[in-house]
Amino acid sequence: MSDDRTLSIGELAERASVTVKTVRFYSDRGLLPEAGRSTGGHRRYAPEALDRLRLIRSLRTLDLPVPEVGRVLDQEDALEDVIAGRLRELGSQLAALRWREAALQLLRDCDPGERADRLRLIGAVTTPPSTAALARFWRQVLPPRLPARLRSAIVEAAVPQPPADPTPAQVLAFARLHALASEAGRSGGHCRPEGRCFGKEFQMAALYDGLAEAYALAAPDLRTRRQPYQGDALDCFVAAHARSQGKQDTPVFRSRLSGVLAQAADPVIDRYWQLAAEVSAAPEPTLGAADDWLRAALDTQPAGQAD
Structure with a gap:
């Protein structure tokens, strides 16, 4: 060490247990500022550069990129954000x-x-x-x-x-x-059974809002694997279709709706829901499973109520 207490690049490297090449690398990238140069033009570092170099090395062992290390060194509150970003990555x-x-x-x-x-x-x-x-x-x-x-x-x-x-x-x-x-x-196949079966005058928002409510009501029964039955979920399901067409929920409407929905079945959509359930492998039923359950419940209507 010289009389002014600064460290040469070799002294700093030795104390930090790194190579001179490593110290030069971080210096050239602005992470390790020099305190000055000797009369011979050699780099000199202040004593506190040793702690800074050790911090740089610690951060680099976490595989933080050099720019992120620079952020941590320059901004006191940057470490938490950098860690969170690295964890996401x-x-x-x-x-x-x-x-x-x-x-x-x-x-x-x-x-x-x-x-x-x-x-x-x-x-x-x-x-x-x-x-x-x-x-x-x-x-x-x-x-x-x-x-x-x-x-x-x-x-x-x-x-x-x-x-x-x-x-x-x-x-x-x-x-x-x-x-x-x-x-x-x-x-370009757009599977839109509602437009194909109900015409252009039905209210789409009313239909989809009502279906969402019906699916939510049916979800507990699907989780417990209860067989389809006529209840609140089915009433909500039918009411959604009836409101969207400006009609009333009657036994005749239900009978006709069952036939319309059967005609509207699309194999691509059915296959989608089957695969989606296999991907998620979760107890929460898919929208497709809820729709199938409600359609099956609709088919449980006694034949005598159709007319």
């Missing part, structure tokens, strides 16, 4: 690794004849998986004049969130769901 990386692991297990355990098709399905999905194609599918399916609040609520409820730690079966189900939604979007 690591969470995304871990999710991607878990999906890749499950995908590899899926390919390893399937029959050789299925491997090419499954590899094609999996290869079309990003890791961690994105649900953008699924949301886009529902934006195409839903009526264009549906209020924004309803559209957003339906899309949020209809798009399953991929599990953070999936099983191989869930990876396959999501890959198939992604392929289904993507193919439907490319073909």
